[in-house]
Amino acid sequence: MPDDQKSQAELEELERLVAESDTGGREPAGLTAKLLLGVAIAWSLFQLWYASPLPFIFGVGILNDTEARSVHLGFALFLAYTFYPALRSSPRQRIPYLDWILALAGAFAGSYLFLFYRELALRPGQPTTFDLVTAGAGILLLLEATRRSLGFPMVVVATLFITYTFIGPYMPEVLQHKGASLSKFLNHQWLVTEGVYGVALGVSTSFVFLFVLFGTLLDKVGAGNWMTQIAVALLGHLRGGPAKVAVVSSALNGVVSGSSVSNVVSTGIFTIPLMKRTGISGVKAGAIEAASSVNGQIMPPVMGAAAFLMVEYVGIPYSEIVKHAFVPAVASYIALLYIVHLEAVKLGAKPLPREEVPTKVRLLRTGIGITSIIITLCVLYYGVIAIQAAFGDNAGWPLAGLGALLYVGTVWFASRHPDLQLDDPNSPLIRLPRAWHVTRTGLDFLLPLFVLLWCLMVEQMSPGLSAFWACSTIIGITLTRKPLLALFRRTDILEAMRASAADLMDGLARGARNMISIAVATATAGIVVGTVTLTGLGLMMTDFVEYISGGNVMLMLILVAVVSLILGMGIPTTANYILVATLMAPVIVELGAQAGLAIPLIAVHLFVFYFGIMADITPPVGLASFAAAAISREDPIKTGLQGAVYAFRTAILPFVFIFNPAMLLIGIDHWWEGAISIVTSVIAVMVLAAVMMNWFVTRSRLWETAVLVLACFTLLRPDWWIDRFYPRYVER
Known part of the structure; x- marks a missing residue:
């Protein structure tokens, strides 16, 4: 098989691995694809609406936590049955009739608390037969969705805890409890917020979805590639440079991707071949990339989804969690950088060649770069503080205007330079870019990150509201970046607008698909939590x-x-x-x-x-x-x-x-x-x-x-x- 065909086959296999792990392996076509695209986009729009202040401004669509969790689970179950095949042999290009029936049943059971919230609230602790039948069917549908999206182990764990609920009187004395009736179990797990609709699903609804969507949209506009190129420019010339690039780019991409697997694929497809070219064995190259990518979940400010659950379980603001997690995360990454340096020294790995520049010039450039970053951060911080002091509660509009001006200015600056293209890591020559040449093409990507950090760390907003403002910013960038570049470069603006709209739709849909397994996992984990509270x-x-x-x-x-x-x-x-x-x-x-x-x-x-x-x-x-x-x-x-x-x-x-x-x-x-x-x-x-x-x-x-x-x-x-x-x- 020719090398290019072999590489294409490997790329398709990687995409399949990521899909089966994160988004589901089914890709239907035609009208079905459009319908599922619409449902996924509707889920993302619902989450944005729920997290925003708009329902309270307009007095429309105000939902309490229980109703929102119910809608969240309804969407997740519907998409789980449509995107995740039942078996490996199941069709990938179409959806069987049985899966449509299960998807609709799952959507109904998941949304039951939203559809009948008033009736259930009027008779707490007194479920009807229909309530109990729906709850029983809902738990079974949830377990099957879990099997499809997460595999058997999670189902086995949940089933063991369900079994423990009923066999408590027969357990050893240290684990013994009086047991529970079937109706009490179903009511506790599905019809109140002690089980499936508990804290875990609440965090998935309020916080996690928007952070996943934020990362997906940020990657869609090219921020992930930009971060990788910055790491290449800064570290590629060092001994073991490609391995150090893998460490740093994975840390940076941890902001964009909450998934270890997708982080490995997005950065590793470039860094692993590059490491092998410089003398690092394939096993060690893959291990370095895997270790780096997994650590992306512990790196503040945007950590793995489980970090947001700590807000509820520990009872402290997310900004405090970021503060506490900072030193171990930084120490861990510095240690990994040192490990790959020692590995490169032991193996005699060679650095990648770079442009020959006198040492004094390089030091001067480095000093100017660091000084510029410090000055820029100080100007932004104190500038925002000054505007807030001057305008008080009305500071939102001046800040939005200032942000828009900065954004347009950075896009204009980027338009004067060609878009970034990653070199082929298998080519005989890798051209190391200069750090400033890379940085200037994506300064606008820092704006949504600044908004997120400002809202989280300075304004001390809730994670959900902070993520909403960050998502709103990146949505604006997604819609306008390509048209602005086309305007400044005098190219086809209409084509750029169509491409931007398509990017936004795809980003909203992919964000929803990335959330299916997380929503299902938190709901199933709720069964375990419900068992703990029910049995003591x-x-x-x-x-x-x-x-x-x-x-x-x-x-x-x-x-x-x-x-x-x-x-x-x-x-x-x-x-x-x-x-x-x-x-x-x-x-x-x-x-x-x-x-x-x-x-x-x-x-x-x-x-x-x-x-x-x-x-x-x-x-x-x-x-x-x-x-x-x-x-x-x-x-x-x-x-x-x-x-x-x-x-x-x-x-x-x-x-x-x-x-x-x-x-x-x-x-x-x-x-x-x-x-x-x-x-x-x-x-x-x-x-x-x-x-x-x-x-x-x-x-x-x-x-x-x-x-x-x-x-x-x-x-x-x-x-x-x-x-x-x-x-x-x-x-x-």
């Missing part, structure tokens, strides 16, 4: 885990980590987080307190979150590793094992911040304390990376490795040594 399992877990771990906090944490990894092999990160956090987070806090250890609740939830995403790398079911192996043409199990080695430093960090909350900037009263925490954490994980690679300046001897381990432990837990010589201070 949460209270029993303290005694059970204490019995298993013998009251040892470290053993208990290892147990939680193993459970998270095992569950993560079969269920997505979001559902994994919900299950483990619901069952284990309160237990860890309570047993830690009994052992004299004050463990912050946010530390426990981040602990669970970190190990949930690790399962995307670890074999035998690490989807990110499988995607990377498909690009590198290597064995996925070997790629996953190597990726797990690279991800070991991420697995260590949760144990560290459980015992050293300063890494999460908890208990930090002064800026210099925060700076010390950041510096020591970064140095410690870099030393850990050197231990893992058995290489510091050169190959480490045994005693040198021992010294490095001791230094790493001391930097991460300095209080441990103090406690050996002086008794721990206990406040009386």
